[in-house]
Amino acid sequence: xxxxxxxxAANLCVWGGIFFYVLTLKKRQAAxxxxxxxxxxxxxxxxx
Amino acid sequence: xxxxNSSKEISSSQGGLFWLTAGTMLAAxxxxxxxxxxxxxxxxxxxxxxxxxxxxWLAFFAFFIVFxxxxxxxWKKEREWDIYAHCSAEIGxxxxxxxxxxxxxxxxxxxxxxxxWDARLTSTLVLWLIYVAYxxxxxxTEAGSIRARYSAVVGIVGFLDIPLIHFSVLWWRTFHPKPxxxxxxxxxxxxxxxxxITLGISxxxxxxxxxxxxxxxxxxxxxxxxxxxxxxEKLYSS
Amino acid sequence: xxxxxxxxxxxxxxxxxxxxxxxxxxxSMFVFAVxxxxxxxxxxxxxxxxxxxxxxxxxWVAIFFSGAIGLNRSFMLEKENGCMQGLLLTPADRTxxxxxxLISNLGFLTLMEAFxxxxxxxxxxxxxxxxxxxxxxxxxxxxxxxxAIGTLLASLAANLKTRDIxxxxxxxxxxxxxxxxxxxxxxxxxxxxxxxEMLNWMGLVVCFDFIFIGAAVMTIDxxxxx
Numbered sequence: 001x002x003x004x005x006x007x008x009a010a011n012l013c014v015w016g017g018i019f020f021y022v023l024t025l026k027k028r029q030a031a032x033x034x035x036x037x038x039x040x041x042x043x044x045x046x047x048x
Numbered sequence: 049x050x051x052x053n054s055s056k057e058i059s060s061s062q063g064g065l066f067w068l069t070a071g072t073m074l075a076a077x078x079x080x081x082x083x084x085x086x087x088x089x090x091x092x093x094x095x096x097x098x099x100x101x102x103x104x105w106l107a108f109f110a111f112f113i114v115f116x117x118x119x120x121x122x123w124k125k126e127r128e129w130d131i132y133a134h135c136s137a138e139i140g141x142x143x144x145x146x147x148x149x150x151x152x153x154x155x156x157x158x159x160x161x162x163x164x165w166d167a168r169l170t171s172t173l174v175l176w177l178i179y180v181a182y183x184x185x186x187x188x189t190e191a192g193s194i195r196a197r198y199s200a201v202v203g204i205v206g207f208l209d210i211p212l213i214h215f216s217v218l219w220w221r222t223f224h225p226k227p228x229x230x231x232x233x234x235x236x237x238x239x240x241x242x243x244x245i246t247l248g249i250s251x252x253x254x255x256x257x258x259x260x261x262x263x264x265x266x267x268x269x270x271x272x273x274x275x276x277x278x279x280x281e282k283l284y285s286s
Numbered sequence: 287x288x289x290x291x292x293x294x295x296x297x298x299x300x301x302x303x304x305x306x307x308x309x310x311x312x313x314s315m316f317v318f319a320v321x322x323x324x325x326x327x328x329x330x331x332x333x334x335x336x337x338x339x340x341x342x343x344x345x346w347v348a349i350f351f352s353g354a355i356g357l358n359r360s361f362m363l364e365k366e367n368g369c370m371q372g373l374l375l376t377p378a379d380r381t382x383x384x385x386x387x388l389i390s391n392l393g394f395l396t397l398m399e400a401f402x403x404x405x406x407x408x409x410x411x412x413x414x415x416x417x418x419x420x421x422x423x424x425x426x427x428x429x430x431x432x433x434a435i436g437t438l439l440a441s442l443a444a445n446l447k448t449r450d451i452x453x454x455x456x457x458x459x460x461x462x463x464x465x466x467x468x469x470x471x472x473x474x475x476x477x478x479x480x481x482x483e484m485l486n487w488m489g490l491v492v493c494f495d496f497i498f499i500g501a502a503v504m505t506i507d508x509x510x511x512x
Contacts, residue, residue, distance in 0.1 A: 177459035181455045188447065189446060189453065200443075201438070201505045202442070205501055205505075209463070212493065215463070217466065219470075219487070264435050
């Protein structure tokens with residue numbers, strides 16, 4: 001049953017890796033959206 | 049207005065893709081852990097294969113997309129293709145790393161060693177190094193035409209190198225211990241139909257996952273472009 | 287066609303003249319290669335391992351390491367003095383620039399190898415004279431492949447801020463096939479096997495040379511474009 005540990009580790013790596021990547025993507029996207037929003041607001045002010 | 053519409057469209061199609069991917073992934077998980085019988089020789093650890101191979105397939109597929117987009121970029125010089133190449137390379141490196149991590153974990157209980165300098169392992173490692181270098185090149189040049197052109201050249205050259213790397217490491221180590229399930233004679237030889245089906249579902253799930261991640265990653269890059277454009281506009285107007 | 291060869295020759299001649307004046311490139315490459323060999327001899331105990339097995343690997347590592355220095359240096363000089371700008375302004379074909387740099391890099395590296403080979407022979411106590419012709423052929427083909435991909439990547443890396451580190455990082459994974467093939471063939475030749483025994487390796491190296499010279503010709507326009 002030693003193999004179970006290895007199987008678990010492999011699973012953890014794959015799903016953890018994918019999950020972590022998706023999380024980073026989400027975070028980066030959110031940060032960018034915030035920047036975008038700020039920029040748009042500012043340019044709106046300038047336009048007026 | 050038009051922009052908002054298109055972004056909504058993207059997100060709705062992304063939503064459909066998301067649920068499709070989630071469903072297939074769930075089916076794959078059930079098939080892997082509940083349905084498929086345990087392999088006799090290797091035991092339960094053999095179930096690693098059902099995501100080890102899809103990850104490898106995905107990495108290779110992603111690198112192929114990098115190659116195609118790089119060629120199209122040099123041909124048409126459209127930013128679109130540069131984005132595809134960049135995003136695909138990143139996803140490819142992620143999955144290549146997963147292959148390189150799960151490989152030793154699978155090998156340790158089965159072959160008794162973490163790593164053998166076997167042809168397939170070695171070429172995956174070299175492939176990983178090539179595309180890490182590709183991403184580093186992208187990271188160290190400023191956004192613009194130069195970065196796109198240079199990385200396109202590396203993307204093309206890197207993919208052209210793959211068959212050569214394959215043959216060289218194959219002849220370099222001809223005495224590698226043959227993995228039991230993936231024999232060099234062909235995939236699926238000596239595999240139970242149920243195992244093949246499970247592998248198929250898993251492959252489909254991972255391919256869908258690639259599309260999903262790719263969509264997200266491309267959207268991110270587009271947002272970045274949009275921000276750059278706005279910033280530039282602001283700079284020029286002030 | 288005549289004009290094209292003249293362009294290539296002009297670039298090679300220019301590099302040769304610069305080198306004859308400064309003697310920077312050759313001396314640094316040669317000394318570095320000798321140092322690599324010596325460090326390897328210290329780190330691998332030759333009394334335990336047989337020199338015949340380790341030797342070819344050490345020799346090729348020395349060639350590749352000092353070759354990377356040479357490649358970096360050759361484009362750095364162009365960059366520093368604004369020479370690249372001048373080259374690009376001339377009506378010379380871009381592929382002619384590539385071939386010119388390829389030939390001059392190949393020339394310097396071959397010259398360096400001509401000096402490093404005796405050093406190698408003495409330090410490792412390997413008698414290379416009976417196998418000289420096949421050995422020279424193998425070394426030439428390997429060096430050609432290395433320079434073909436190296437010149438392309440060096441012309442690319444020359445425009446980066448971190449060119450010193452990016453060139454090896456890009457170059458070494460890509461030349462894995464040539465490294466394996468060259469070391470293998472050199473080892474077999476030193477063991478006294480005829481060239482006909484290693485046709486597959488030979489084919490691989492020739493394919494590598496052709497593929498990457500071809501790829502460079504197709505893509506160099508996009509790199510040398512300002």
